[in-house]
Amino acid sequence: MVKQPPIDYIERTQKQYEALGYPSYQWVYNDTAIALAPLKKPLSEAKLSLIASGGLYTRGQVAFHYKDDLSYREINVLGRAEDLRATHFAYDLAPVRKDPNVVFPVEPLKRLVASGFLGALAERAYTFMGGIYSARKVKDILAPALAARLLSDQPDVVLLVPA
Amino acid sequence: MCLSSALSITRAVRPPRASFVDFPLGHTSGRPHALDEQIALMSEALKGFEEMTHSGDIKTLPFEWQPDHGWKDAVMRPAAPDGAGADSDFRLPRLDTPQYQFESDAEAADSGCPTCVFLA
Numbered sequence A: 001m002v003k004q005p006p007i008d009y010i011e012r013t014q015k016q017y018e019a020l021g022y023p024s025y026q027w028v029y030n031d032t033a034i035a036l037a038p039l040k041k042p043l044s045e046a047k048l049s050l051i052a053s054g055g056l057y058t059r060g061q062v063a064f065h066y067k068d069d070l071s072y073r074e075i076n077v078l079g080r081a082e083d084l085r086a087t088h089f090a091y092d093l094a095p096v097r098k099d100p101n102v103v104f105p106v107e108p109l110k111r112l113v114a115s116g117f118l119g120a121l122a123e124r125a126y127t128f129m130g131g132i133y134s135a136r137k138v139k140d141i142l143a144p145a146l147a148a149r150l151l152s153d154q155p156d157v158v159l160l161v162p163a
Numbered sequence B: 001m002c003l004s005s006a007l008s009i010t011r012a013v014r015p016p017r018a019s020f021v022d023f024p025l026g027h028t029s030g031r032p033h034a035l036d037e038q039i040a041l042m043s044e045a046l047k048g049f050e051e052m053t054h055s056g057d058i059k060t061l062p063f064e065w066q067p068d069h070g071w072k073d074a075v076m077r078p079a080a081p082d083g084a085g086a087d088s089d090f091r092l093p094r095l096d097t098p099q100y101q102f103e104s105d106a107e108a109a110d111s112g113c114p115t116c117v118f119l120a
Helices: A009-020 A094-098 A106-114 A135-153 B007-013 B035-051 B103-108
Strands: A047-052 A056-058 A072-076 A084-086 A124-128 A157-161 B002-004 B017-020 B057-060
Touching: A009 B007, A047 A106, A047 A135, A056 A072, A072 A135, A084 A094, A106 B035, A124 A135, A157 B035, B002 B007, B007 B017, B007 B057, B017 B035, B035 B057
Parallel strands: A047 A124, A047 A157, A157 B002, B002 B017, B017 B057
Antiparallel strands: A056 A084, A072 A124
16 A cells, blocks of 8 residues: 655645746745643533634525635534535535535534543634635734633634634 | 644744644545544544644654655656646636636635625
């Protein structure tokens, strides 16, 4: 069996853009890691908030669009799983449309709460549309809005799941 | 914590904690309808909240997509003249109108949606 290192998506994107004649994409390189907040209580007592960038929405909500969509959706994790939908321009949607848990792991997180491994899952999860071309707009507009919203939910830990 | 399947991007962004799973994009938290594996994957990832104490740490999760890593060859590579690899490009046009999974979702959508937050 042939083993390979993880795919270097930055390199492959650059080569793909080059082959298509697009200008090179300016990836974000942070000089230092974002400060880490130590856990204040064991995971078995912690409340987790989920954020996912795979373009998930629920039936009844306005779907995301594909051109630098800076909006987000609140999704109640107690809602019906069959009402979850996924839309995105850049990844294979077949698996997520079979089972949203592949990029929006509500069911496994609920099971971990039921088993006592995790304290609680915040009722409101947040979703947005990854692949926003402008990293600056994400940093200046979307991320602060999501962070402020999350703080009002008072989670102990936050899990971000990109697709 | 960020749960990621794109190690190079995560290393560049440097979130405070990350768990890396070497699965194809679109499967960050597992395979469809494989709940036991999804639970095992999430518990390994979440343990990282307690295990990682240095800013920028990345924990590699002990899961493998397939024993043979050949699936990585075609990802985001231009199609070969014989058409090989052509299925690896899933990108769709960057349309600026809502893109619903089902047409009926468009009819069901509430334009005043209280749980949709539109930012300038």
